[in-house]
Amino acid sequence: MENVTGDPQLDIVAQRWPDITLAEAADVLSRLRHPLRALELLTRSGRPTAAGVMIRANEGDVFIKRYALSVRDAASILPYHGFVHHLAKRGISTPTFMPFADDLGGSAPGGPIWATDSALTIGGAVYEVCAKAEGDDRYIDALSWDPPRTVSEAEQLGAFMARMSMAAEGYDAPRPAAPNPFQNRFGLFATADFDAAVKAWLEERPVVRDYLKSTDRHLMQDLDLHRRYVEKVSGPYGALPSCWTHGDPHISNFLWQGDRPSSIFDFGLADRNTALFDLVETLERNTIRFVSIMNGDDDAYCADTAAAIIRGYNGVIPLSSSDLALVADMLPVCQSEAALNWIAYYVEGTHRPQDAAWCYDISLMGHTAWFARPSGQRYLDAIRMAA
Known part of the structure; x- marks a missing residue:
């Protein structure tokens, strides 16, 4: 989100991480176990601790999130990915995370390229990908601590x-x-x-x-x-x-x-x-x-x-x-x-x-x-x- 009001209370949640580019998204999606092609950047999600983007891919819309390794690594991400899969199996509607290929290799600025199931590390960043969730995103512009409307x-x-x-x-x-x-x-x-x-x-x-x-x-x-x-x-x-x-x-x-x-x-x-x-x-x-x-x-x-x-x-x-x-x-x-x-x-x-x-x-x-x-x-x- 952007702090359009200038309120210092909201400056804490204004996005500061560099946006995910279409080329970056294409690279990430190509490394999935079932590779996808990035066609179009739809929306960016401004979050204070990560960068997120909705991408139109050849098999539907997907959401990509990128964390800096200074914030968290794959070992701290995979347990909550497992939690999401558990909830989905028990009837809670939530998009599950897509696995990456097992045979990744190479290097990028800041470090190697490798994947563990649904977490992809490229240099100094770690990525996750999931399908678009179902429903109306009616609170996309809601500020922190805003209540439901009804x-x-x-x-x-x-x-x-x-x-x-x-x-x-x-x-x-x-x-x-x-x-x-x-x-x-x-x-x-x-x-x-x-x-x-x-x-x-x-x-x-x-x-x-x-x-x-x-x-x-x-x-x-x-x-x-x-x-x-x-x-x-x-x-x-x-x-x-x-x-x-x-x-x-x-x-x-x-x-x-x-x-x-x-x-x-x-x-x-x-x-x-x-x-x-x-x-x-x-x-x-x-x-x-x-x-x-x-x-x-x-x-x-x-x-x-x-x-x-x-x-x-x-x-x-x-x-x-x-x-x-x-x-x-x-x-x-x-x-x-x-x-x-x-x-x-x-x-x-x-x-x-x-x-x-x-x-x-x-x-x-x-x-x-x-x-x-x-x-x-x-x-x-x-x-x-x-x-």
């Missing part, structure tokens, strides 16, 4: 996410062991020994640790804001069964038919968490207008949309009052680990320190602080009472 869409979104969580059962791939800058995990802020966990987490992420030191951040002191929620969440969350989650269920990552999602895509933030985490993310992404809130409108939340999402989810997977209490306690810290983790991406991947500052000052601190203010408290009360 309560009916919100209710159907909740029901879809519950069905997807049920379909996720049985996919037992472990989460990638090595940290990378592009993950959405919930675990650090659900840990009983929180201080020890944070210190160990930072030791595994020296780029984040060094950024905090170089900018004179006082993380352990600043996290006093989060501790009240961690203390409530750590016990009950730890008792939940783990499963793979989408991690970014914003309306723009769905295609639609009528008032129902017809397909889900963009699993780049998928990881092993719990089913309840994806419900929390659905609420955070679609019912709290954080861009407006951080610009001074504290009441920019959508309680009716949140109630509808929960109502739809509850119709498929019943939610107890204790479930909703846990959802309410998770919401203020559901993005806190990701906010800290993405510092490494903005320091190493884009070399824009102002964006790393956004991760800390706005996403980590500002978003959580809102939940302690009167508007945030009213929102959380609405969540607890939703069912």
Whole structure:
């Protein structure tokens, strides 16, 4: 997306990676196990962590995404490709990833050319290809945290996410062991020994640790804001069964038919968490207008949309009052680990320190602080009472 408004809150999601060219797309498609010919570049998808393009090929439209190896590698991509295949086999409409030829070789600027199943590495980049998803891309221009247009869409979104969580059962791939800058995990802020966990987490992420030191951040002191929620969440969350989650269920990552999602895509933030985490993310992404809130409108939340999402989810997977209490306690810290983790991406991947500052000052601190203010408290009360 482009930040046509000039709002610094939206500059964080403006595309910065070089566009995929038609010639580049043609090269990638020629390396598939079943090669395709690129005929026409249809649309570009501006994403802050990758470059994406829809291509008309000789056998239909396909979507190509390119990550820089500084962001992620094939080992971190293939587990979520497997998750997508698992969901598709269990009736969730989502485009699966196409395999590349097994006998690739050669080299490109930055390194060799090689493929592992559905991930292709060429020099300093890794590619994935999937068919076009089915449905109406009505939210293609939606901004981060924009809500669905109708309560009916919100209710159907909740029901879809519950069905997807049920379909996720049985996919037992472990989460990638090595940290990378592009993950959405919930675990650090659900840990009983929180201080020890944070210190160990930072030791595994020296780029984040060094950024905090170089900018004179006082993380352990600043996290006093989060501790009240961690203390409530750590016990009950730890008792939940783990499963793979989408991690970014914003309306723009769905295609639609009528008032129902017809397909889900963009699993780049998928990881092993719990089913309840994806419900929390659905609420955070679609019912709290954080861009407006951080610009001074504290009441920019959508309680009716949140109630509808929960109502739809509850119709498929019943939610107890204790479930909703846990959802309410998770919401203020559901993005806190990701906010800290993405510092490494903005320091190493884009070399824009102002964006790393956004991760800390706005996403980590500002978003959580809102939940302690009167508007945030009213929102959380609405969540607890939703069912």
